[in-house]
Structure formats: structure tokens, C-alpha cells
Amino acid sequence: xxxxxxxxxxxxxxxxxxxxxxxxxxxxxxxxxxxxxxxxxxxxxxxxxxxxxxxxxxxxxxxxxxxxxxxxxxxxxxxxxxxxxxxxxxxxxxxxxxxxxxxxxxxxxxxxxxxxxxxxxxxxxxxxxxxxxxxxxxxxxxxxxxxxxxxxxxxxxxxxxxxxxxxxxxxxxxxxxxxxxxxxxxxxxxxxxxxxxxxxxxxxxxxxxxxxxxxxxxxxxxxxxxxxxxxxxxxxxxxxxxxxxxxxxxxxxxxxxxxxxxxxxxxxxxxxxxxxxxxxxxxxxxxxxxxxxxxxxxxxxxxxxxxxxxxxxxxxxxxxxxxxxxxxxxxxxxxxxxxxxxxxxxxxxx
Amino acid sequence: xxxxxxxxxxxxxxxxxxxxxxxxxxxxxxxxxxxxxxxxxxxxxxxxxxxxxxxxxxxxxxxxxxxxxxxxxxxxxxxxxxxxxxxxxxxxxxxxxxxxxxxxxxxxxxxxxxxxxxxxxxxxxxxxxxxxxxxxxxxxxxxxxxxxxxxxxxxxxxxxxxxxxxxxxxxxxxxxxxxxxxxxxxxxxxxxxxxxxxxxxxxxxxxxxxxxxxxxxxxxxxxxxxxxxxxxxxxxxxxxxxxxxxxxxxxxxxxxxxxxxxxxxxxxxxxxxxxxxxxxxxxxxxxxxxxxxxxxxxxxxxxxxxxxxxxxxxxxxxxxxxxxxxxxxxxxxxxxxxxxxxxxxxxxxx
DNA sequence: TTTAGCACTCGAGGGAAAGGAGTGCTAAAG
DNA sequence: CTTTAGCACTCCTTTCCCTCGAGTGCTAAA
Numbered sequence: 148x149x150x151x152x153x154x155x156x157x158x159x160x161x162x163x164x165x166x167x168x169x170x171x172x173x174x175x176x177x178x179x180x181x182x183x184x185x186x187x188x189x190x191x192x193x194x195x196x197x198x199x200x201x202x203x204x205x206x207x208x209x210x211x212x213x214x215x216x217x218x219x220x221x222x223x224x225x226x227x228x229x230x231x232x233x234x235x236x237x238x239x240x241x242x243x244x245x246x247x248x249x250x251x252x253x254x255x256x257x258x259x260x261x262x263x264x265x266x267x268x269x270x271x272x273x274x275x276x277x278x279x280x281x282x283x284x285x286x287x288x289x290x291x292x293x294x295x296x297x298x299x300x301x302x303x304x305x306x307x308x309x310x311x312x313x314x315x316x317x318x319x320x321x322x323x324x325x326x327x328x329x330x331x332x333x334x335x336x337x338x339x340x341x342x343x344x345x346x347x348x349x350x351x352x353x354x355x356x357x358x359x360x361x362x363x364x365x366x367x368x369x370x371x372x373x374x375x376x377x378x379x380x381x382x383x384x385x386x387x388x389x390x391x392x393x394x395x396x397x398x399x400x401x402x403x404x405x406x407x408x409x410x411x412x413x414x415x416x417x418x419x420x421x422x423x424x425x426x427x428x429x430x431x432x433x434x435x436x437x438x439x440x441x442x443x444x445x446x447x448x449x450x451x452x453x454x455x456x457x458x459x460x461x462x463x464x465x466x467x468x469x470x471x472x473x474x475x476x477x478x479x480x481x482x483x484x485x486x487x488x489x490x491x492x493x494x495x496x497x
Numbered sequence: 498x499x500x501x502x503x504x505x506x507x508x509x510x511x512x513x514x515x516x517x518x519x520x521x522x523x524x525x526x527x528x529x530x531x532x533x534x535x536x537x538x539x540x541x542x543x544x545x546x547x548x549x550x551x552x553x554x555x556x557x558x559x560x561x562x563x564x565x566x567x568x569x570x571x572x573x574x575x576x577x578x579x580x581x582x583x584x585x586x587x588x589x590x591x592x593x594x595x596x597x598x599x600x601x602x603x604x605x606x607x608x609x610x611x612x613x614x615x616x617x618x619x620x621x622x623x624x625x626x627x628x629x630x631x632x633x634x635x636x637x638x639x640x641x642x643x644x645x646x647x648x649x650x651x652x653x654x655x656x657x658x659x660x661x662x663x664x665x666x667x668x669x670x671x672x673x674x675x676x677x678x679x680x681x682x683x684x685x686x687x688x689x690x691x692x693x694x695x696x697x698x699x700x701x702x703x704x705x706x707x708x709x710x711x712x713x714x715x716x717x718x719x720x721x722x723x724x725x726x727x728x729x730x731x732x733x734x735x736x737x738x739x740x741x742x743x744x745x746x747x748x749x750x751x752x753x754x755x756x757x758x759x760x761x762x763x764x765x766x767x768x769x770x771x772x773x774x775x776x777x778x779x780x781x782x783x784x785x786x787x788x789x790x791x792x793x794x795x796x797x798x799x800x801x802x803x804x805x806x807x808x809x810x811x812x813x814x815x816x817x818x819x820x821x822x823x824x825x826x827x828x829x830x831x832x833x834x835x836x837x838x839x840x841x842x843x844x845x846x847x
Numbered sequence: 848t849t850t851a852g853c854a855c856t857c858g859a860g861g862g863a864a865a866g867g868a869g870t871g872c873t874a875a876a877g
Numbered sequence: 878c879t880t881t882a883g884c885a886c887t888c889c890t891t892t893c894c895c896t897c898g899a900g901t902g903c904t905a906a907a
Contacts, residue, residue, distance in 0.1 A: 173900055188850050191901070209856045209900050250659075286638050288648065296656050298638065298648055306646050308658040309600075384734070385754040388746055396744055403753070404735040523869055536881050541870070559869050559887045 148200055156181065157193050158202055159226040162214045166462050169391045171211030216427040216461065219439070223424050223465050230470035240265060240475055244482055251305070255453055256380035262475055263383030266457050266468045269406055271413050273454040275447065276377025277303050279337055282367050285329040287359075289319035297363045299370050302335070303451065307370045311362045315355045325360060338368050379410035392437070392460045401434035406458065416442045416454055422473050427461045437461065441468050443476040447483045455479075498550055506531065507543050508552055509576040512564045516812050519741045521561030566777040566811065569789070573774050573815050580820035590615060590825055594832055601655065605803055606730035612825055613733030616807050616818045619756055621763050623804040625797065626727025627653055629687055632717050635679040637709075639669035647713045649720050652685070653801065657720045661712045665705045675710060688718050729760035742787070742810045751784035756808065766792045766804055772823050777811045787811065791818050793826040797833045805829075 160180050164172045174187040174194060181190075194212055197203040202218035205211075214222065232240070243261045252274060259272030286298040290310065295317060298308040332344055345364050349357055384406045393399040405412060412432050416423050422443040428436050435458070442456035455476060457468055510530050514522045524537040524544060531540075544562055547553040552568035555561075564572065582590070593611045602624060609622030636648040640660065645667060648658040682694055695714050699707055734756045743749040755762060762782050766773050772793040778786050785808070792806040805826060807818055 171900090175900080186850050187900095188852090189848080192849085195902080205901090207857055208902090209858075209898095211900065286646070286648075288636050290650075296636070296648060296650065298636075298646060298658055300640075300646065300660070304660055306658045306660045308648055308656045310650070310654055310656045382758070384757045385750060388750045388753065394746055396738060396746070396749075399746075400735060400738045403738065407734040407757070408732065521869090525869080537869095538871095538881050538883090539879080542880085545871080555870090557888060558871085559867095559889075561869065 148196055150200065153185075154193055154197055154202075155221075155226060157190065158197060158214070158218055159222060161203060161212055162218060162222045162226070165213050166464050169462060171206055171213050173211035176211075216429065219426045219461060219465075220429075223426065223469075227466045227469075230466045232470050232474045236265075236471060237474065240471070240478055244478055251447070252378060252380075255378075256382075258453070258455055258475075258479060259380045260382045262455055262457060262472060263386065265471050265475065266459075267383075267386055267389070268457045268459040268463065268468065269381065269383040269386050270455065270457050271379055271381040271406070271410065273380075273413070273415060273456075274378045275451045275453060276375060277451065278375070280371045280374045281335050281337060282371070283334060285326050285333070285363065285367070287322040287326045287329075287363065289322055292316040295322060295359065297366050299363075299367050301370065301374055303374065304448075305370075305374055307366075309366050311359065311366065313359050313362070315358060317355065317359050321356065325356065325363075328360065329363060333364065333367070338371050341368055377411075379413060381406045381410055381413075387458075390460045390462075392462065398437055402438060402458065405432065405434045413456060413458070414440050414442060416444050416456075420444070422469065422476070424465060424469065439463050439465075441465070441472055443472045445476040445479040445483070453479065498546055500550070503535075504543055504547055504552075505571075505576060507540065508547060508564070508568055509572060511553060511562055512568060512572045512576070515563050516814050519812060521556055521563050523561035526561075566779065569776045569811060569815075570779075573776065573819075577816050577819075580816045582820050582824045586615075586821060587824065590821070590828055594828055601797070602728060602730075605728075606732075608803070608805055608825075608829060609730045610732045612805055612807060612822060613736065615821050615825065616809075617733075617736055617739070618807045618809040618813065618818065619731060619733040619736050619752075620805065620807050621729055621731045621756070621760065623730075623763070623765060623806075624728045625801045625803060626725060627801065628725065630721045630724045631685050631687060632721070633684060635676050635683065635713065635717070637672040637676045637679075637713065639672055642666045645672060645709065647716050649713075649717045651720065651724055653724065654798075655720075655724055657716075659716050661709065661716065663709050663712070665708060667705065667709050671706065675706065675713075678710065679713060683714065683717070688721050691718055727761075729763060731756045731760050731763075737808075740810045740812075742812065748787055752788060752808065755782065755784045763806060763808075764790050764792060766794050766806075770794070772819065772826070774815060774819065789813050789815075791815070791822055793822045795826040795829040795833070803829065 157177055160177050161172045164176065164180070174190040177190045178185060178187040194203065197218075198205055198212065201215055202221060203212040204215045206213065240261075243265075255272045255274050259270050262272075263270035281302050282299055283302045284300045288296040288298065290296055293316060294310055294312045296308055297311050298306065300306045332348065333341055336344065341364050345361060348360075352360065384403060387393050387399055387402055387406075393402065414425055414430060414432065414435070422441070425435070425440040425442070427439060430436060430438070430440060437460075438458055439461045440456055440458050441463075442454060445453050445455065447453050455472070457472060459468070507527055510527050511522045514526065514530065524540040527540045528535060528537040544553065547568075548555055548562065551565060552571060553562040554565045556563065590611075593615070605622045605624050609620045612622075613620035631652050632649055633652045634650045638646040638648065640646055643666060644660055644662045646658055647661050648656065650656045682698065683691055686694065691714050695711060702710065734753060737743050737749055737752055737756075743752065764775055764780060764782065764785070772791070775785070775790040775792070777789060780786060780788070780790060787810075788808055789811045790806055790808050791813075792804060795803050795805065797803050805822070807813075807822060809818070
């Protein structure tokens, strides 16, 4: 059977109406929405075809039709009018982005919050999670006899520091030598090697040098681990309850658990794809089989990539969400691009 | 009317049974639970008294009784057997606390997670939020011509650092002088003054010095702000759904919103109180009127105090939660006291 | 191919009735 | 004065049945 233009139009009407009203759409409504050029009986014939072709579903024999995941997919791919964000929306998004910049992670978490409030669904944000982070450089700063500050800069230009207490006194004069040692032997290598290298060097050092060295390495390891792990931030979870399909506790529960306790299982985006829409059963995760996810990526500096996603019912307003999310992601890319702070961009040196 | 020993015993039985079964308790059950020494009719007389006195409630005339908030309060204050955590529970808690320590905030967030999993209710953790944090010390480390690392140590011994990019080249040799300037004029004073002092000093400095100075101050301001703000971490939100009283979406919704989007409104603990139990209407927050909260505090080092709380139905298992939470809080105090990291750890040297 | 007409289906909503847990009261017993 | 057995009563819950109406599918005519 062929998918005629009229069938497509009907599918579009059904989908948009269902997105709006959350109840099955009947032939009479469709006939009217299409301008009354055909009768409801004709529509009914078409509807029967669309069900047979798998684009629509019928909750029960005497109900109207709702889109199947396949129907949504067609809608998203072909039928949906790619919305542009309005000037007002753009203005809102931009003003939300003006906030002051802090640590990378908290910026990313905030981005998630903004998205959630912009689209009115729960949202999540994922930090990059680079593969093999190494330390580019160490600095040790004296504090007092029993403590010093370790500063670690990674090759993805994050800088972390911590106050470390020692058991034996460390002379301030020894610190540069120690830092030198660290910078010579412990840069550019990965965590496992850090440990083994430390062991190899141990015999040559006295306890008063080995201890602070070991503490610094331990700290560096934690920094690297933390930098390699991707963190997920979620917000707006309670928006879920505003959706009629999640009045049913069992469904809401699954999603809530995912959004609060199993964040790491939220879908990520294929490389090189700016945006992706995952409809119902297209999701791998069981808890998302009755939901849809829209994910977009943005660039952080030149070589990092952030991810931001929205979770909603299959009936979610794809056109609006997709438009706002992609605009938001693009804005973030721009902001990170032309902006100061976190990752230094290699730009024009005079 | 007098609250006889038998009335108290009945109240205890009712409360504990209701905590367990989540349904009104009838006279027959109580008679049996009390060893059959009295008949259900006697119990019924007592129950009528207890209702009149306000310790019990009757959902409707022909139902059993449930404790009123006043009843819970009496139970918590007098009747409840202060449970001790079992050796096994203690072992579990201790092993959970063995995890490696990282940044203070993430340790605190993790503590929340552990508590939630220990008590099977949602939990939250609040960071201290000291009042007037100042910078104790600045360090500036050269990176390249266009960037340097600012390290800021606050008077509560947190150390934060960030890579800062400059617009004009900064010579590595200038940094110690700059740091000196910072340490002379910008330590021990509060944020507002930082800005004004910077302005006051501005005329004496060339742009190539003023810029990095201003950037460092800006960073320091952010660090202080962040350190003064108290952060709230929540976990285990979805545990709420396991409770029959929150099957009703409208109630669950209020709590969920509180636990996800309005965390800052979660109750805190009065100073000098190690633990507090807030039952139903004793809570200020509207969303908590049908819920109870158990909050405990622990010490972080010598002069900071962390907060950790559990949210559950009024029917929550106070004895168990209180026991585990207070044990956990005490363990945290010990850990922070004698321990590693933040205050770093003294361990055996090879 | 489209349309009007019509019987049919099925869920939602609203009592009515049955079932049952638990009460309150009374009157007798301790 | 307290306790207890007995019993009528209350009221929630569950179940069943009925009605109502939206919407369908099919047929036959345009």
C-alpha cells in the first residue's frame, strides 16, 4: 500500500492533535481539521490503512487513533515543521546564558537546569569524560611545616588543587625539588603507571620525601579518575508528573529512578551527530520504552563535547523541544567558543 | 484523663504496627499483640480514650486507629526503644565509609547517598555554608604568555584553583609581585571590599597588571560565594514511591518537587542539636506536612558542621532510621576527625 | 473513489448490592 | 469500678451491571 500525500497529512494531523490533547483522535475531528474537503467516512478508510501500515494504533476498536512509534518516527523525519525559536524565546535563552561562569561541571549542570525550564520536561546534562587524561604539570606550594598545597593541571587544561597534610615535617625548600621530580617522571602518563612508577622510585627516597610525593600522586589519580568519569546532572524530574501518561505510578517510578538514581544509563549521542531523537522502543533502556528522548551536543572549547538531553512522553512536542534544544546547544557552543574561562582556546597570539 | 501505662502500651503497639503494615490497627489485633491478657472490648474502651486525648485518629467510624502526629511525637519521645545498630549494620556502614575521599562537596554528596541506601528513604545532605569566608592566601603560577593559574586558599582551608587567560601577555616574572600585592591587600577581607579595594588600587597599575589582578579577584569572589552558599544534595528520591502513602500523585509530586527542584527548602537543624525528628505538621514546609524528617549533624574537622537528613512518610520507621542515622553521623564525625584527606590521612609508611 | 447511513463495539461513569472489618454500646460478670 | 461478651451498626471496598456516547467498520449508493 502506498503512503499518499493525504495519508501523510492525516498522520500529521493525528500526531499533532495527540501531542496536544493526549487523547485518541477521531475521524470527525480530522475531517474538520483538514478543512472539510473530505468526509469523516473517507478519513476512516484512510485511517484503517494507516493502522494496517503500522503508523497508527488503536487503543481499542471503538476509540480514535494515536500514532505508533513508527508514526512518530515518520512525523519527526518528514512531517514535522522544523520550528525556529521565536525572537522572544531566543532572548530568554540568551539572557539565561549570561550568568557568570564557574567551574566547568557546575556550568554544565546549570545548562541542564536551563534546558529543563525552557522545554518543561526533565533534562539531563553529561560532561565529556575524556578517555586518557594525564597530568601535564604539578605545582607544590608551601603552607606550613605539616602541610602543603598540590596543584595539578591535566592535559585537558583542568586545574585542581588540594591542601595535603603530611605526617613528617616537609621543608619548604624541598618542595621545588619534589615538584621537579613529579614533573619529570609523572607527567603525560596514565593512572596505572603513576602507581608503578612511584613504587619504582620509592627506594631512592627517604620517607620525608616519599610521603608527600605519594600523597600528591594519590591526589592526581583522583583528579584523573574524576576527569575521565562522565558525570550526569539531572533536573526538572518532577515535570514528569505534569504529563498524563505518567499518572500511572509504575511508569513514573521507572523513569524517576532512571532520572535520579541511575542517571548514568541515560542515552548518549552518537559521535558527529548534532542532535538525535529517540522514540519509545527505539530506546535501549527498559524504563525509556514508553518515553522519548531528545539529545543534542555542543562544543566546549576545541576538543571537548558536552551533551544535553530532554526526557518526555512519546507524545512529547518534538517540534518545539527540538527547536529549543538545538538553539540552546548552538548558543552554548558559541558561548564556549568566543568566551573566556575554563578551557583556554588556542587563539590568536599577537 | 490520665495516660496510664496500659494506654501507652497500646499506643506503642498501634504505632509500631501501623509503621509496619501501613493500615489502621484494630482492637482485636492489639489485644492479641498484648498477649491476650485483656479482651478486645477493653482495648476498644482505651482506644476511644486515646482518640479523645488526641493521640490516635480514626480514618472513619468503622476503621481501626492510626497514630496522630501527637501520638507519633509521644512515641518518639518516650515509647520508642532506642535501637542500637547491629554489628552487621555497623559493619556495612563502616565499609561504605571506606571509599576514597575526594573533594569535600562530593564526600558530602556521597554521604547522602549512603544514608539513603542505608535507611531506604530519600536522603539529603547539606554543606556547611560558613558565614564570612575570606581568602587567606593567593598563589599565581605561570603557564604561558597568555595564561596563568590562580590558586586561592580560604580561611576555612579550602583550596581552589583555576586557569585564567589574559588578554595581554603577562611575564612570568611579574607573577610573584602580583601575588605579593594580592596577599598584602586582598586577604582577610570580605567580597564587597575586594571589589572596592581593587578599584582603589586601579590607578596605580598598568593594564597589563590590572587585568590579571582583576581576574584573580573575580575568581576569588566566586570561590568565596561558592563557599558561603550552602549546597544541598539529594538522593534516593524514587524510594518515595515504595511508600503506599505516596501512591497518590498529588502528594508524591509535592515531595518530589521539594527533593529535586527546591532542595534548599529542606529543613535544617537547630544549632547544638545532634539530631532532630520533625513529624508531619511540625514541619514548616507545606510539602512536608504529610511527611516526616529526621536530621542529624556531624562535625567536619574542628569548626565545620555537616547536615544529613532523611525524608519519609509520617509512618516512617523512626527507631531504625534514628539509630542508623545517628550512628552514621557519629561515624562521619570520627572519620573527619582522625582522618585523611581534607584533613589528610596518616597511614603506615613502608 | 467518496459518501451517507447504520449497527456495533467498548470504555467510562454511576449506582446498587454484597462482603467484611471494626466499632460503639449495653448489660452482665468479676 | 473495670472487664467482657454479645450484637447491631457503620462505612469502606469490591463487584457487578447498566447506561451513555464517542467512534468505528461495513454496506450500498452516488
